[in-house]
Amino acid sequence: MTTKPSSNAVFTKETFDFLRDLVQNNHRDWFHANRARYDDAKSELCSVVERVLAGMSPFEPLANTAVKDCIFRINRDIRFSKDKAPYKSNLAFAIGPGGRHSGRIDYYVQIQPGNQSFLGAGMWQPTPTNLAKFRQEVDYNVDELKNIIEADEFKAYFPEVQGETLKVMPKGYPADHPEIELLRRKELFFAHRYTDKEVLKPNFADEVVRGCRIIKPYCDFLNYLFFDEKEEPVML
Template identity: 35%
Template sequence: MQKQFILPSSFEFLKLLKKNNNRDWFNAHKERYLIELETVENFAEALLREMNKHDVIETVSGKKSLHRIYRDIRFSKDKTPYNSHWGGGFKRASKYRRGSYYFHLSPGNSFLAGGFWGPEANDLKRIRDEFAYDAKPFRKILKSKSFVSTFGTLKGEQIKTSPKGFNADDEAIDLLRYKQFLLIKSFNDKEIMSADFLKKVNETFRQMRPFLDYMSEVLTTDINGESI
């Protein structure tokens, strides 16, 4: 049976890679990298199966969900060639299911995230229009016991002033200032290595559903609630 959990050796490899982030070292340890990669792929595949029980995911396999270990350094001041974390994402299926899921596994810095990292201008305007019209349904989600216990608060970059076309004294100004809409939950290394981590990840992603479903409805309807 394929392992469906993260092994300590997977993090040990990342620690070594961070200390030896160069092509010569990586090529000399390529076989070990492939072994650890397979473990993470198996974990992601098992996670995908669980997620499809409560959502519909477009990503076709755990392997396809993983991000490349090779960094794009063309426009970066950091020229180290490899990522020192395991990362991947799952895209929800069809235009009616908006938002995505992401996992980032790294020694001392592991977290799950979901939502909208860089909304298009039209999408951002539509979300803000909805907040200005009636933010109560969204606030209810953010204040729910399950949301607070899992994610704490809504995360994401915000502007300091009011967005163009909206009043600074709008009662939803705290929400209107968001440029990103992110849910994030961190995990320590012990939790990552636990036998029930897969279950915890799946449950965390499932807890994102009220938020994602709200955003999906907003982004697939106009201000009158008509489908677009």
């Protein structure tokens, strides 16, 4: 990182107040009249992201990853949605090489009042090819994955498991397979929720870094499996 992280990287009550008010006034006229409040909230978000990037740099290759590339726009894409509210009710960012569009498994943080803020990472809406790779790895060599997600520290910090699960076994696997629960997963995403009080603490950015460090082995496992593992040559 080329810039020194802000020493004032904190969220304030005013940011939560803005997000709560936005839920009740989700239209462009109100937003533009309260643009200064949004700018203040975004400034706090940028400072926190800057500190998270700096904290992760010793264990995650994030060179040339800019704060602005990690932050999601507050505007919603309403083109194909029945809900025409133009703005999201949260602030969010994703940490990956180059930012939120890294194309790899990254770390996602959402800030939302009502104790709905969270850090999450994992397999979410995988391509059919990547899902097949995941299931093959579970079938052939599940120990590495289970050693990660069943570790005491991991389970304590990420107790919430999200994602779709098949009601039946996927094709090609026996119904009595010993890893039936993992094989039925279409998504395997882990989350840690933060209370509003925790988000407003001065050390919140450092706490996010701690969570990212804990879930990094799972992200590394998926990134290697999906993107980095070389196919074995076929011997003729």
